[in-house]
Amino acid sequence: SGLRAHNTIFDTAVGGFNNGMTESDLIAFWRPGGLFGGRNGVLGMTNTFNGIGVIGLDLANAGSSMAGYFVGNVHIEGNLNVNGTVTKSAGSFKIDHPLEPQNKYLYHSFVESPDMMNVYNGNVILDSSGEAWVDLPEWFEALNMDYRYQLTAIGAPGPNLHIAAKIADNRFLIGGGSPGMEVSWQVTGIRNDPYAQENRIPVEQDKDANEQGTYLYPELYGQPESLRLTGQP
Numbered sequence: 001s002g003l004r005a006h007n008t009i010f011d012t013a014v015g016g017f018n019n020g021m022t023e024s025d026l027i028a029f030w031r032p033g034g035l036f037g038g039r040n041g042v043l044g045m046t047n048t049f050n051g052i053g054v055i056g057l058d059l060a061n062a063g064s065s066m067a068g069y070f071v072g073n074v075h076i077e078g079n080l081n082v083n084g085t086v087t088k089s090a091g092s093f094k095i096d097h098p099l100e101p102q103n104k105y106l107y108h109s110f111v112e113s114p115d116m117m118n119v120y121n122g123n124v125i126l127d128s129s130g131e132a133w134v135d136l137p138e139w140f141e142a143l144n145m146d147y148r149y150q151l152t153a154i155g156a157p158g159p160n161l162h163i164a165a166k167i168a169d170n171r172f173l174i175g176g177g178s179p180g181m182e183v184s185w186q187v188t189g190i191r192n193d194p195y196a197q198e199n200r201i202p203v204e205q206d207k208d209a210n211e212q213g214t215y216l217y218p219e220l221y222g223q224p225e226s227l228r229l230t231g232q233p
Helices: 023-030 194-198
Strands: 012-016 040-044 092-096 105-109 117-125 132-135 144-154 162-168 171-175 182-191
Touching: 117 132, 132 182, 144 162, 171 182
Parallel strands: 012 040
Antiparallel strands: 092 105, 117 182, 132 171, 144 182, 162 171
Protein backbone atom coordinates (compact mmCIF):
# COMPACT_ATOMS: atom_id res chain seq x y z
CA SER A 1 0.00 0.00 0.00
CA GLY A 2 1.15 3.53 -0.70
CA LEU A 3 -0.32 4.79 2.57
CA ARG A 4 -1.40 3.09 5.77
CA ALA A 5 -2.92 5.13 8.60
CA HIS A 6 -4.13 4.11 12.04
CA ASN A 7 -7.30 5.74 13.35
CA THR A 8 -7.14 6.49 17.08
CA ILE A 9 -10.33 6.64 19.10
CA PHE A 10 -10.92 10.40 18.96
CA ASP A 11 -8.95 11.44 15.90
CA THR A 12 -8.89 11.16 12.13
CA ALA A 13 -6.30 8.92 10.53
CA VAL A 14 -6.12 10.88 7.28
CA GLY A 15 -7.49 14.40 6.84
CA GLY A 16 -7.64 16.43 3.65
CA PHE A 17 -8.62 20.13 3.44
CA ASN A 18 -9.26 22.27 0.40
CA ASN A 19 -9.60 26.02 -0.18
CA GLY A 20 -9.42 27.42 3.32
CA MET A 21 -10.61 24.44 5.35
CA THR A 22 -8.82 24.38 8.71
CA GLU A 23 -8.41 22.14 11.72
CA SER A 24 -11.14 24.14 13.46
CA ASP A 25 -13.54 23.14 10.66
CA LEU A 26 -12.75 19.52 11.38
CA ILE A 27 -13.41 19.97 15.09
CA ALA A 28 -16.61 21.94 14.55
CA PHE A 29 -18.17 19.68 11.94
CA TRP A 30 -16.78 16.20 12.44
CA ARG A 31 -15.35 15.47 15.87
CA PRO A 32 -17.33 15.62 19.13
CA GLY A 33 -20.78 16.16 17.61
CA GLY A 34 -19.89 15.01 14.13
CA LEU A 35 -21.68 12.63 11.82
CA PHE A 36 -19.48 9.68 12.76
CA GLY A 37 -19.02 10.52 16.43
CA GLY A 38 -15.46 11.73 15.95
CA ARG A 39 -14.11 8.34 14.89
CA ASN A 40 -13.16 8.85 11.25
CA GLY A 41 -10.74 6.77 9.25
CA VAL A 42 -10.44 9.06 6.22
CA LEU A 43 -11.82 12.57 5.88
CA GLY A 44 -11.85 14.73 2.78
CA MET A 45 -13.44 18.17 2.56
CA THR A 46 -13.89 20.85 -0.06
CA ASN A 47 -15.81 24.10 0.01
CA THR A 48 -15.00 25.31 -3.49
CA PHE A 49 -17.23 25.12 -6.58
CA ASN A 50 -16.69 21.78 -8.37
CA GLY A 51 -14.22 20.74 -5.67
CA ILE A 52 -13.79 17.09 -4.68
CA GLY A 53 -13.13 15.91 -1.15
CA VAL A 54 -11.75 12.45 -1.92
CA ILE A 55 -10.56 10.95 -5.22
CA GLY A 56 -9.67 7.32 -5.89
CA LEU A 57 -8.07 6.42 -9.22
CA ASP A 58 -7.91 2.95 -10.77
CA LEU A 59 -5.23 3.42 -13.39
CA ALA A 60 -5.06 -0.30 -14.21
CA ASN A 61 -8.80 -0.64 -14.94
CA ALA A 62 -8.36 -4.35 -15.49
CA GLY A 63 -9.17 -7.62 -13.76
CA SER A 64 -10.28 -7.02 -10.18
CA SER A 65 -8.68 -3.59 -9.82
CA MET A 66 -10.84 -0.95 -8.13
CA ALA A 67 -10.68 2.73 -7.27
CA GLY A 68 -12.27 2.03 -3.88
CA TYR A 69 -13.35 -0.89 -1.70
CA PHE A 70 -15.74 -0.67 1.25
CA VAL A 71 -16.45 -3.50 3.69
CA GLY A 72 -19.71 -2.59 5.41
CA ASN A 73 -22.45 -0.05 4.87
CA VAL A 74 -21.86 3.19 2.96
CA HIS A 75 -24.00 6.27 3.56
CA ILE A 76 -24.15 9.04 0.94
CA GLU A 77 -25.70 12.45 1.52
CA GLY A 78 -25.91 14.05 -1.90
CA ASN A 79 -25.36 12.81 -5.43
CA LEU A 80 -23.09 9.88 -6.31
CA ASN A 81 -21.24 10.23 -9.62
CA VAL A 82 -19.19 7.17 -10.57
CA ASN A 83 -17.33 6.78 -13.84
CA GLY A 84 -17.55 3.01 -13.86
CA THR A 85 -19.63 0.29 -12.19
CA VAL A 86 -20.85 0.25 -8.59
CA THR A 87 -21.14 -3.29 -7.19
CA LYS A 88 -23.14 -3.77 -3.99
CA SER A 89 -24.91 -6.49 -2.03
CA ALA A 90 -28.02 -4.34 -1.52
CA GLY A 91 -29.09 -0.74 -1.84
CA SER A 92 -31.80 1.69 -0.80
CA PHE A 93 -32.63 5.35 -0.51
CA LYS A 94 -33.05 6.95 2.91
CA ILE A 95 -35.04 10.18 3.26
CA ASP A 96 -36.97 12.06 5.91
CA HIS A 97 -40.40 10.41 6.11
CA PRO A 98 -42.84 12.58 4.10
CA LEU A 99 -45.60 12.19 6.72
CA GLU A 100 -43.42 12.52 9.82
CA PRO A 101 -40.10 14.05 8.72
CA GLN A 102 -38.96 15.08 12.20
CA ASN A 103 -39.21 11.62 13.76
CA LYS A 104 -38.98 8.96 11.04
CA TYR A 105 -36.99 7.88 7.99
CA LEU A 106 -38.40 6.23 4.86
CA TYR A 107 -36.44 3.49 3.04
CA HIS A 108 -37.04 1.99 -0.41
CA SER A 109 -34.99 -0.75 -2.03
CA PHE A 110 -33.42 -0.19 -5.44
CA VAL A 111 -35.06 -1.94 -8.39
CA GLU A 112 -32.66 -4.61 -9.64
CA SER A 113 -32.41 -6.45 -12.97
CA PRO A 114 -29.92 -8.87 -14.58
CA ASP A 115 -29.96 -6.55 -17.59
CA MET A 116 -28.95 -2.91 -17.92
CA MET A 117 -32.64 -2.08 -17.94
CA ASN A 118 -34.25 1.36 -18.25
CA VAL A 119 -37.89 1.87 -17.24
CA TYR A 120 -40.31 4.47 -18.68
CA ASN A 121 -43.99 4.89 -17.83
CA GLY A 122 -46.94 7.25 -17.84
CA ASN A 123 -50.69 7.67 -18.37
CA VAL A 124 -52.50 8.67 -21.56
CA ILE A 125 -56.11 9.37 -22.60
CA LEU A 126 -57.34 7.57 -25.74
CA ASP A 127 -58.88 9.65 -28.53
CA SER A 128 -62.26 9.21 -30.24
CA SER A 129 -60.89 6.21 -32.12
CA GLY A 130 -59.71 4.50 -28.94
CA GLU A 131 -56.08 5.20 -29.79
CA ALA A 132 -53.22 7.33 -28.48
CA TRP A 133 -49.64 8.00 -29.57
CA VAL A 134 -47.06 7.97 -26.79
CA ASP A 135 -44.01 10.14 -27.41
CA LEU A 136 -40.76 9.01 -25.79
CA PRO A 137 -37.60 11.11 -25.29
CA GLU A 138 -35.78 11.98 -28.50
CA TRP A 139 -32.79 9.91 -27.36
CA PHE A 140 -34.85 6.79 -26.51
CA GLU A 141 -33.90 4.64 -29.51
CA ALA A 142 -30.28 5.81 -29.39
CA LEU A 143 -30.05 4.56 -25.81
CA ASN A 144 -32.20 1.42 -25.80
CA MET A 145 -32.90 -1.90 -27.53
CA ASP A 146 -35.11 -4.99 -26.88
CA TYR A 147 -38.26 -3.08 -25.92
CA ARG A 148 -40.99 -4.54 -23.70
CA TYR A 149 -44.52 -3.11 -23.28
CA GLN A 150 -47.23 -3.22 -20.61
CA LEU A 151 -50.68 -1.62 -20.76
CA THR A 152 -53.33 -1.29 -18.04
CA ALA A 153 -56.84 0.08 -18.58
CA ILE A 154 -58.04 2.39 -15.80
CA GLY A 155 -61.66 2.66 -14.72
CA ALA A 156 -63.08 -0.03 -17.02
CA PRO A 157 -61.98 -3.28 -18.70
CA GLY A 158 -59.92 -3.03 -21.87
CA PRO A 159 -59.96 -6.53 -23.33
CA ASN A 160 -58.86 -5.36 -26.79
CA LEU A 161 -56.20 -2.93 -25.60
CA HIS A 162 -52.95 -3.53 -27.49
CA ILE A 163 -49.83 -2.01 -29.03
CA ALA A 164 -51.05 -0.96 -32.46
CA ALA A 165 -47.64 0.24 -33.66
CA LYS A 166 -44.32 -0.67 -32.07
CA ILE A 167 -41.67 1.92 -31.21
CA ALA A 168 -40.36 3.81 -34.21
CA ASP A 169 -39.11 7.39 -34.36
CA ASN A 170 -39.24 7.41 -30.55
CA ARG A 171 -43.00 6.86 -30.28
CA PHE A 172 -45.54 4.02 -30.22
CA LEU A 173 -49.31 3.69 -30.72
CA ILE A 174 -51.83 2.28 -28.27
CA GLY A 175 -55.06 0.94 -29.82
CA GLY A 176 -58.14 -1.15 -29.14
CA GLY A 177 -59.52 0.89 -26.27
CA SER A 178 -62.69 2.88 -25.69
CA PRO A 179 -62.80 6.61 -26.52
CA GLY A 180 -61.75 8.69 -23.51
CA MET A 181 -60.32 5.71 -21.65
CA GLU A 182 -57.28 6.35 -19.46
CA VAL A 183 -54.43 3.90 -19.98
CA SER A 184 -51.35 3.40 -17.87
CA TRP A 185 -48.34 2.28 -19.90
CA GLN A 186 -44.85 1.03 -19.18
CA VAL A 187 -41.97 0.46 -21.56
CA THR A 188 -38.59 -1.04 -20.72
CA GLY A 189 -35.44 -1.10 -22.79
CA ILE A 190 -31.94 -2.52 -22.46
CA ARG A 191 -29.12 0.01 -22.62
CA ASN A 192 -27.43 -0.05 -26.01
CA ASP A 193 -25.16 3.00 -25.83
CA PRO A 194 -21.43 2.53 -26.63
CA TYR A 195 -20.41 2.30 -22.96
CA ALA A 196 -23.03 -0.36 -22.21
CA GLN A 197 -22.02 -2.34 -25.30
CA GLU A 198 -18.46 -2.59 -24.02
CA ASN A 199 -19.26 -3.01 -20.31
CA ARG A 200 -22.08 -5.52 -19.95
CA ILE A 201 -22.65 -6.64 -16.37
CA PRO A 202 -21.77 -10.33 -15.92
CA VAL A 203 -24.80 -12.00 -14.33
CA GLU A 204 -22.86 -15.07 -13.16
CA GLN A 205 -19.12 -14.99 -12.56
CA ASP A 206 -16.60 -17.36 -11.00
CA LYS A 207 -14.76 -16.05 -7.97
CA ASP A 208 -11.08 -15.24 -8.41
CA ALA A 209 -8.63 -17.90 -7.31
CA ASN A 210 -7.79 -16.04 -4.09
CA GLU A 211 -11.50 -15.71 -3.28
CA GLN A 212 -12.45 -19.35 -3.81
CA GLY A 213 -13.85 -20.92 -0.64
CA THR A 214 -14.77 -17.57 0.95
CA TYR A 215 -18.09 -15.80 1.48
CA LEU A 216 -19.25 -12.21 1.52
CA TYR A 217 -21.62 -13.14 4.36
CA PRO A 218 -20.51 -16.49 5.82
CA GLU A 219 -22.94 -16.28 8.78
CA LEU A 220 -25.88 -16.51 6.37
CA TYR A 221 -24.61 -19.88 5.17
CA GLY A 222 -23.76 -21.23 8.61
CA GLN A 223 -20.03 -20.78 8.00
CA PRO A 224 -17.41 -19.40 10.41
CA GLU A 225 -16.15 -15.81 10.36
CA SER A 226 -12.75 -17.06 9.21
CA LEU A 227 -14.23 -17.70 5.75
CA ARG A 228 -15.34 -14.10 5.23
CA LEU A 229 -13.92 -12.34 2.17
CA THR A 230 -12.31 -9.22 3.62
CA GLY A 231 -10.88 -7.64 0.47
CA GLN A 232 -7.60 -7.02 2.24
CA PRO A 233 -4.41 -7.31 0.15
